[in-house]
Amino acid sequence: MNSFFGLNVAVKGLYASQAALYTIDHNISNAETSGYSRQVTSQKASAPLSTYTGSGMIGTGVDFISVQRVRDEYLDMRFWNQNISYGEWNAKSEALSELEAIMNETSEDGLNEVLSSFSSALEELAKDPDSEQTRAVVVQNGDYLCKYLNNAASNLILLKKDYNSNIKVKVNEINSYASQIRDLNEQIYKSELDGSSANDLRDQRDLLMDKLTCLADVRINEVDAGTLANGKDDIRLQITLDGVSLVNHFQVNELECYTIDEGSEQDGTYGIRWMKTGNEVEFDSGEIKGYLDMRDGTGEKGGYKGIPYYMEQLDHFAGVFAKAFNEGIYADGTQYIQGHAGGADSDETTGIRFFTFDGKSSDELMKSGSDMNEIYQNVTAANITISSDIEDDPGKIAAASLSGEDGNNENINELVNMFNDSRMFADGMPVDYINSIVSTMGTSAAHASRLASNYESTLNQIDTGRISVSGVSLDEESANLVRYQQAYSAAAKMISVLDEILDITINGLGAG
Numbered sequence: 001m002n003s004f005f006g007l008n009v010a011v012k013g014l015y016a017s018q019a020a021l022y023t024i025d026h027n028i029s030n031a032e033t034s035g036y037s038r039q040v041t042s043q044k045a046s047a048p049l050s051t052y053t054g055s056g057m058i059g060t061g062v063d064f065i066s067v068q069r070v071r072d073e074y075l076d077m078r079f080w081n082q083n084i085s086y087g088e089w090n091a092k093s094e095a096l097s098e099l100e101a102i103m104n105e106t107s108e109d110g111l112n113e114v115l116s117s118f119s120s121a122l123e124e125l126a127k128d129p130d131s132e133q134t135r136a137v138v139v140q141n142g143d144y145l146c147k148y149l150n151n152a153a154s155n156l157i158l159l160k161k162d163y164n165s166n167i168k169v170k171v172n173e174i175n176s177y178a179s180q181i182r183d184l185n186e187q188i189y190k191s192e193l194d195g196s197s198a199n200d201l202r203d204q205r206d207l208l209m210d211k212l213t214c215l216a217d218v219r220i221n222e223v224d225a226g227t228l229a230n231g232k233d234d235i236r237l238q239i240t241l242d243g244v245s246l247v248n249h250f251q252v253n254e255l256e257c258y259t260i261d262e263g264s265e266q267d268g269t270y271g272i273r274w275m276k277t278g279n280e281v282e283f284d285s286g287e288i289k290g291y292l293d294m295r296d297g298t299g300e301k302g303g304y305k306g307i308p309y310y311m312e313q314l315d316h317f318a319g320v321f322a323k324a325f326n327e328g329i330y331a332d333g334t335q336y337i338q339g340h341a342g343g344a345d346s347d348e349t350t351g352i353r354f355f356t357f358d359g360k361s362s363d364e365l366m367k368s369g370s371d372m373n374e375i376y377q378n379v380t381a382a383n384i385t386i387s388s389d390i391e392d393d394p395g396k397i398a399a400a401s402l403s404g405e406d407g408n409n410e411n412i413n414e415l416v417n418m419f420n421d422s423r424m425f426a427d428g429m430p431v432d433y434i435n436s437i438v439s440t441m442g443t444s445a446a447h448a449s450r451l452a453s454n455y456e457s458t459l460n461q462i463d464t465g466r467i468s469v470s471g472v473s474l475d476e477e478s479a480n481l482v483r484y485q486q487a488y489s490a491a492a493k494m495i496s497v498l499d500e501i502l503d504i505t506i507n508g509l510g511a512g
Contacts, residue, residue, distance in 0.1 A: 004502075009061035010494040016043050016062045017488035023067050024481050027472045035207030037069040037470040039199055069199040072469045076206060079462045080213040080220060084285045086455035087214035091290025093452040095163065096445035099310060102155045103438060111434050114148045117141050119419045126416055129399035129409045130346065139386060139394045142354065146384045149318050153311060153382035160307045163295040164269050168257045170215050170288050171272055174246070175254045177212040178239070181205055182252045185237050189249075195232060209239075216241055216286035225249075242282050244274060255281060265308070266296065305444060313437045314381035320425060322355035322384060323376040325415060330424045333373075337418060343398030343411030350403065352396050355379065356387040 020041045030036040042065040048057035104110045121141040125134045184205040191198035212218060218241050225234040239247040246253055257270040272281045272288075283289040297306025320331050328339030340354040341362075353362040357379045360368070365387065369375035389396050400408035418424060425433040 006498045007495060007502075009059070010491050010498060012046065012061035012063070013491035014488060014495065016041070016064045017484045017491055019064050019067070020484040021481070021488060024477050024484065028474065028477050028481075031472040031474055031477075035203050035210070036472070037071045037199065037203050037206075038472050039067050039069050042066050042068055066195075066197055067199065068197055069202065070470050071202075071206075072466065075462055075466045075469065076209075077220070079459065079466065080209060082455055082458050082462060083210065083213040084217045086452065086459055087216075087287035088285045088290040088293075089448050089451040089455060091287045092294060093445070093448040095159075095290070095294040095306075096441065096448050098159060099156075099307070099441055100445055102152055102159070103441065109148075111148060111152070112431055114141075114145050115419070115430055115434070118145050119416060122412055122416045125397070125399060126409045126412045129412060132394065135394035135397050138397060139390055142386050142390075146355070146386060149314060149381040149384055153314055153380065156307050156311050156314075157382070160269075160295055163291045163307070167270050167272070167288060167291050167295070170291070171255050171257050171270075174212065174215055174288075175252075177208050177215075178247050178252045178254065181208050181212070181237070181239070181247050182250060184208070185247070186250050189236075193228065205237075212239070214287055216288050217284045218246060218286075242284075244279075244281075269295065305440065310437065310441065311381070317425075317430075317433055317437075318381045318384045319376045319379045321430060322379045323372065324418060324424050326353040326355055327372060328414075328418075329372060330421075331426050332423070334423075336421070336423060337414045338401070338411065340398050340411070340415065342401075344400040344403035344408075345398050346395040348403035349396065350398065352389050352398060353387050354390055354397070356385060357383040359385045359388055359391070361388045 020043075023039050023041050027038055043062050044065060046060035046063045048059050050056075051058055118138075118141040121134075121138045125131070125138050128134055184201055188198040188201045188205065191201065209220060213220075218239050221238050221240075222235050223238055225236045228234050236249040237247065238245060238249070244253060245251075246255075254275045255272055256275040257272055260266045260269050260271045272283075273279055274281060283292060293304040294306040297304035297309055298312070299305035299309040323329050324331075324339070326340050327335065328337035328342060329335045341351050344350050345352060351362065353365055356362065356365040357368075365378075366375060368378050385391075397412075399412040401410035401414075402408060419431075420429055422428040422432070424430060427433045427436045
């Protein structure tokens with residue numbers, strides 16, 4: 001044990017306190033940095049030496065080991081698993097809110113209200129079937145009904161296109177996150193070959209995985225690939241999607257969107273496949289799954305009820321309502337009344353249809369198919385219109401049941417009564433059918449909102465736990481700052497004292 005032994009012990013304490021102070025400074029600087037994990041220094045007492053008499057051990061100071069980040073991997077895994085489900089149901093909740101806004105049934109401009117206005121206009125015409133002004137009002141309200149359905153269908157189509165575009169954006173985000181994670185894997189791997197901990201790089205990678213798990217049902221694992229030259233385990237990160245590796249340490253398997261053109265109802269929409277193999281990717285959850293279900297969900301065979309389902313419901317309403325009003329034929333295929341075509345207009349003409357599609361005339365409508373079913377399959381929510389015959393001449397509204405009878409309103413009364421006929425749709429009256437659509441949509445929206453809220457609440461709870469472990473407390477760091485500052489000052493004072501002792505000893509002996 002040499003004369004400078006005490007100085008060595010003090011210097012090691014100085015360096016250890018200095019490292020702790022630098023780490024505290026780093027924590028305070030990043031207190032508001034997203035994804036940052038609090039870091040702490042790790043140190044231990046140095047190996048002691050035996051005294052020269054062999055009667056005991058004397059301490060040799062402190063050894064600085066490393067700087068470690070404080071992180072709970074179990075909470076991270078829980079967060080990522082919950083985040084996958086949250087991404088799916090949050091996307092569905094927002095999408096169904098948009099669908100409800102399109103149907104607009106909570107306002108005075110909803111389909112029920114428009115239908116009621118049309119029925120009221122017909123009732124007014126029944127009171128005065130020869131009134132040209134009242135006939136014009138009927139045409140106007142019939143046109144409002146058609147335009148409402150046209151607008152709703154158009155908005156649904158636009159919404160479907162928006163979700164289709166969102167899918168491509170989200171796929172590109174997955175590729176971007178995967179590439180960034182791959183780059184960070186390489187940096188982390190190289191930085192930790194000497195046994196160090198790449199804390200800040202790992203924080204950046206975890207933050208990217210927070211974002212990635214919201215998009216798709218990925219599975220994240222760190223696997224042991226052997227032993228490094230320094231004796232440590234060779235740990236490598238793997239992220240899989242649909243059973244296929246998305247990120248495998250330094251490699252990325254990218255996704256791509258392609259336009260479907262197989263002749264199905266999905267023509268023009270994006271499919272998703274692996275870029276290298278061309279194999280389709282199946283999503284079980286995540287934000288992309290939410291958008292896919294909303295874009296493609298037909299509700300068939302227990303499937304999700306997305307935009308195609310509600311479009312089909314509106315199309316069914318338009319076709320059945322037009323056929324019932326024109327022909328008196330209800331959803332079950334039975335003719336219960338003679339319909340508009342069976343009545344007579346002011347010119348004693350019969351056979352005129354009130355509703356058609358794409359502004360066609362009554363004759364053009366009847367030539368569009370070989371039978372009634374085929375004809376009215378052409379009528380959809382997107383194209384239903386008033387026939388050009390009625391549009392050009394409101395006098396062709398068939399108010400009378402027979403020609404040549406002034407003031408005859410029997411046919412218009414039958415049409416008015418049709419609105420309250422429970423046989424018209426399988427679900428009952430027109431208003432019942434509409435309410436059935438709205439109720440289904442409302443139930444789905446409430447279910448999605450409830451699940452999104454539940455998952456969000458769980459996420460927040462888990463994240464609060466993560467923050468309590470990894471977050472930076474400025475009060476705690478300030479206390480540590482004072483503690484290590486005092487330790488640093490004490491080590492510096494020890495050096496000063498030892499220096500003074502050595503000076504007196506060496507220089508005093510020399511002076512003698």
